Amino acid sequence: xxxxxxxxxxxxxxxxxxxxxxxxxxxxxxxxxxxxxxxxxxxxxxxxxxxxxxxxxxxxxxxxxxxxxxxxxxxxxxxxxxxxxxxxxxxxxxxxxxxxxxxxxxxxxxxxxxxxxxxxxxxxxxxxxxxxxxxxxxxxxxxxxxxxxxxxxxxxxxxxxxxxxxxxxxxxxxxxxxxxxxxxxxxxxxxxxxxxxxxxxxxxxxxxxxxxxxxxxxxxxxxxxxxxxxxxxxxxxxxxxxxxxxxxxxxxxxxxxxxxxxxxxxxxxxxxxxxxxxxxxxxxxxxxxxxxxxxxxxxxxxxxxxxxxxxxxxxxxxxxxxxxxxxxxxxxxxxxxxxxxxxxxxxxxxxxxxxxxxxxxxxxxxxxxxxxxxxxxxxxxxxxxxxxxxxxxxxxxxxxxxxxxxxx
Ligand code: AMP
Numbered sequence: 001x002x003x004x005x006x007x008x009x010x011x012x013x014x015x016x017x018x019x020x021x022x023x024x025x026x027x028x029x030x031x032x033x034x035x036x037x038x039x040x041x042x043x044x045x046x047x048x049x050x051x052x053x054x055x056x057x058x059x060x061x062x063x064x065x066x067x068x069x070x071x072x073x074x075x076x077x078x079x080x081x082x083x084x085x086x087x088x089x090x091x092x093x094x095x096x097x098x099x100x101x102x103x104x105x106x107x108x109x110x111x112x113x114x115x116x117x118x119x120x121x122x123x124x125x126x127x128x129x130x131x132x133x134x135x136x137x138x139x140x141x142x143x144x145x146x147x148x149x150x151x152x153x154x155x156x157x158x159x160x161x162x163x164x165x166x167x168x169x170x171x172x173x174x175x176x177x178x179x180x181x182x183x184x185x186x187x188x189x190x191x192x193x194x195x196x197x198x199x200x201x202x203x204x205x206x207x208x209x210x211x212x213x214x215x216x217x218x219x220x221x222x223x224x225x226x227x228x229x230x231x232x233x234x235x236x237x238x239x240x241x242x243x244x245x246x247x248x249x250x251x252x253x254x255x256x257x258x259x260x261x262x263x264x265x266x267x268x269x270x271x272x273x274x275x276x277x278x279x280x281x282x283x284x285x286x287x288x289x290x291x292x293x294x295x296x297x298x299x300x301x302x303x304x305x306x307x308x309x310x311x312x313x314x315x316x317x318x319x320x321x322x323x324x325x326x327x328x329x330x331x332x333x334x335x336x337x338x339x340x341x342x343x344x345x346x347x348x349x350x351x352x353x354x355x356x357x358x359x360x361x362x363x364x365x366x367x368x369x370x371x372x373x374x375x376x377x378x379x380x381x382x383x384x385x386x387x388x389x390x391x392x393x394x395x396x397x398x399x400x401x402x403x404x405x406x407x408x
Contacts, residue, residue, distance in 0.1 A: 001405065002026070002085055003398040004072075006065075007092040008131025010123050011035060013064045017072055017079060017086070018398040025394075026079040027072055031064040039064075043071040050077050061127075061134035069138060088143040089135050090401030092183070092393065094124035096148030097174060103151065103400035105408070106132060106144040114146070120178070120232065143408070145401035152186040153179030155223040163231075177235075179217070179227035181209045181336075184391040188335045189219040191374060191389050196330055204326040206319050209391065210345070211336035212240040212283070216315065218322035226325055228318055234269055237314040238307070240283035243273035244314065278307040285338045285345070292344070312348040319349070323356060329384050332358065334377075335391040341369055346377065350386060357383030 001021060007014040016028040029043035039058040044051045052071070058064045072078050072086070080086065091106075097117035104110055111129070118125040135144055161177040162170055169175045185207045193203045200222040207217045214237050217227040228236030228244075237244045246269075255265050268277075276283035279291075281300050288307055291300035298304075323329035333339075334346055343366050350360035359382035368375040368388040378386035 001087045001402040002080065003401045004068075004086050004089045005092070005394045005397045005401075006089055006131050006135065007394075008061055008127045008134075010127040013061060013068070013131060013134075015068050016394045016398070018395060020398050020402040023395060029068065029071065031058060031067060034058045034064050035060060041067050041071065043068075043077060045077050045079055047079065048077075052077050061130040062137040063134075065131075065134040065138040083139060083142075086139070086142065088145060088401050088405045089139065090145045090147055090397040091128060091132055091135075092149070092397055093128050093146045094149045094180070095121040095178065096146075096150045097178065098154070098176075100146075100148045100151050101154035103145055103147040103397075103404060105404050106146055110146065120174070143401075143405050145397075145404045147183060147397040147400050149180050149182050150178045152182030153177075153217070153224045153227050156226060160226045175231055177227070177230045179215065179224065180213070180229040180233045181215045181217075182224075183393040183396045184209045184335060185215070185217040185219065185224070185227070187393065187396045188333045188389040188391055189217070189222070192331050192333045192387055193222060195374065195387065196385065198330075203330050204323075204328050205331045205333060206322045206329060207333045207335065208315060208319075208339055208349075209336045210237075210311075210315075210334065210339040210342075213242065214239050214244075214311075214336070214338070216318040216322070218326055220326045226322060237318065238278070238311045239274045240285075241271050241274045241276045243269045243277065275307045278310065279303040285342055289342065289344050308345065308348065311345065315345075315349045316353070319353075319358075320356065329356070331385040331387060334386070334388045340371075340388055340390050343369060346386075346388070350377075358386060359383075360386065 003018050003020055005016045005018060011034045013031045017026040025046050027045050031041045033039040038055060040055045042053045056067055069083055072080055073082055095117045097120060099113045132144060189205050189207050192205050193200045196203055205219045207219060209215050213233055215227055215229040218225045234242050235245055251265055275288055279300060280303060288304040291298050291304035295301060319332055338345060346365055350358050359379040361377055361379045365377040368377050372390055374387055374389045376387055
């Protein structure tokens with residue numbers, strides 16, 4: 001089945017056309033600056049190795065979808081002859097609150113529930129709704145499925161998702177841990193479980209999705225028992241520009257001292273913290289690694305090392321605490337931009353972990369870089385298996401969509 005996977009952001013729309021019978025990616029691309037001057041589309045036709053990038057006016061997400069369909073069906077750069085060759089559309093949706101524990105076909109009732117989650121992720125939710133409505137306008141009648149970043153985490157028990165605040169806030173406002181990156185954690189933990197060669201029920205896995213945004217998840221018997229992101233994607237470990245967990249008392253303290261409004265302190269924690277905040281020069285892990293590799297003579301060396309050291313310690317603590325929570329550990333998985341590519345960070349996290357059965361194979365670790373294959377980076381003697389597994393959220397979205405359409 002040919003599924004168009006859509007990831008709509010507020011001013012961007014990413015897409016992939018995937019054949020779920022053969023797991024073939026036909027085309028992918030991104031529309032940027034939607035609703036602004038200078039909007040453009042970048043489209044790649046995989047089989048022919050063609051790439052086009054051109055400016056094209058897009059006043060809204062419906063215009064963007066029209067342009068996507070035009071490119072997919074274009075005789076030169078396209079890969080299908082008409083819209084009828086797209087069987088369904090699968091959307092990434094960041095927040096499904098406590099309403100959705102699995103993917104679902106779009107109905108008006110489903111859209112109403114998504115709107116009720118709007119407060120948890122306003123920018124993302126508005127963007128997704130624009131993407132869905134854009135598809136409805138351009139491809140009316142085409143089935144649309146929604147795949148939620150929060151869904152995989154819905155197996156957490158209350159002791160993992162309820163915050164120790166007055167219980168009425170949980171009841172009144174739905175303040176609880178939801179978790180994010182669920183589609184990625186589900187994919188890589190599923191791949192890892194298959195590699196472990198034992199029944200899923202017997203598996204205990206920690207998945208480390210480390211990219212610009214990062215989250216760590218404990219997956220026992222194929223189900224999430226805990227995850228580092230919380231009510232919002234600000235929680236957990238240090239990220240590119242987000243602070244992750246800090247003492248909550250710092251927030252009112254800083255608001256008073258720096259005379260910051262709630263929106264301003266939110267901006268500090270989301271956009272000016274993490275790698276960027278600590279180093280003062282970059283949110284990109286590659287820049288940090290370059291400064292560390294340059295050595296103490298580099299003016300950015302100390303702070304880059306500090307930023308990486310903070311993340312290393314946090315990752316070690318999550319892995320250790322999740323192993324304690326699951327009463328054991330079979331495997332650790334690294335994924336996403338940094339997890340898949342940073343030889344340095346993986347080495348820092350896995351060293352001095354022999355006590356808990358993690359023995360890194362340094363040579364294998366060095367080879368796991370920009371590869372589309374799953375790579376074992378622990379020694380054969382390591383009690384805990386460590387893998388780098390490239391994530392593929394789009395494939396999960398396409399497969400869920402195909403399964404929902406087939407079952408209709
Ligand atoms: P993501 O959010 O998953 O796209 O990941 C983005 C992050 O991955 C950025 O901080 C990039 O610097 C990082 N990244 C990409 N390639 C590399 C690399 N070769 N080494 C270290 N970090 C990388």
